Amino acid sequence: MPALVKGTVDKVLLGAALAxxxxxxxxxxxxxxxxxxxxxxSPARGKETIRRYGCAACHSIPGISGAHGQVGPPLDxxxxxxxxxxxxxxxxxxxxxxxxxxxxxxxxxAMPQMGVTERDGRDxxxxxxxxx
Numbered sequence: 154m155p156a157l158v159k160g161t162v163d164k165v166l167l168g169a170a171l172a173x174x175x176x177x178x179x180x181x182x183x184x185x186x187x188x189x190x191x192x193x194x195s196p197a198r199g200k201e202t203i204r205r206y207g208c209a210a211c212h213s214i215p216g217i218s219g220a221h222g223q224v225g226p227p228l229d230x231x232x233x234x235x236x237x238x239x240x241x242x243x244x245x246x247x248x249x250x251x252x253x254x255x256x257x258x259x260x261x262x263a264m265p266q267m268g269v270t271e272r273d274g275r276d277x278x279x280x281x282x283x284x285x
Contacts, residue, residue, distance in 0.1 A: 188232070188282035191245045192275045199280030202273045211264075215284055225264065232282040238262065248281065249274045 185196045200216065203209070209220030213227040234243050240259050241247040250257070253274040255264035269277065 184232075184283050184285065185279075188279045191282055192249065192279040194272070194275030194277070194279030196276075196279045196283050199276035199278070202276045203280060206267050206269060206273070206277070208277075216280075228281060229284055232285045238264075245278060245282070248278045252277050 188194075188196050203214060203217055203220075208214060209217055209222055211222040211225035212220060213222055213229070214220035215229050231243075237243050237247055237251050238255070238259055241251070247258075249271075251264075253269045253271070254266065255262050256266055
């Protein structure tokens with residue numbers, strides 16, 4: 154199978170898998186438990202960690218007080234998006250890597266290296282996966 158077709162098929166399958174997770178999770182605590190299981194992080198800690206790293210300066214983030222940034226993309230529904238930064242499929246591993254080392258995924262991106270620790274990256278990703 155040509156690489157372009159395989160990449161498209163992979164994205165479609167990933168999108169279908171994410172949609173299935175959303176349908177079976179419902180909302181509230183189920184979404185939080187699923188996000189925690191996917192990332193090994195804590196959505197509650199992630200919400201606080203997002204504030205501490207100043208993500209709201211650039212992004213609009215639902216559930217984060219004062220997060221109305223206009224520099225980066227809005228993060229609403231990031232948990233159900235197929236791609237991250239148009240570069241990689243939206244998987245927990247890719248999201249955590251993007252949070253911790255965006256320059257490795259997209260050199261020159263406006264997203265800065267913030268020195269996010271592994272645990273903090275897991276927690277931030279856990280919170281972001283609750284945004285469906």
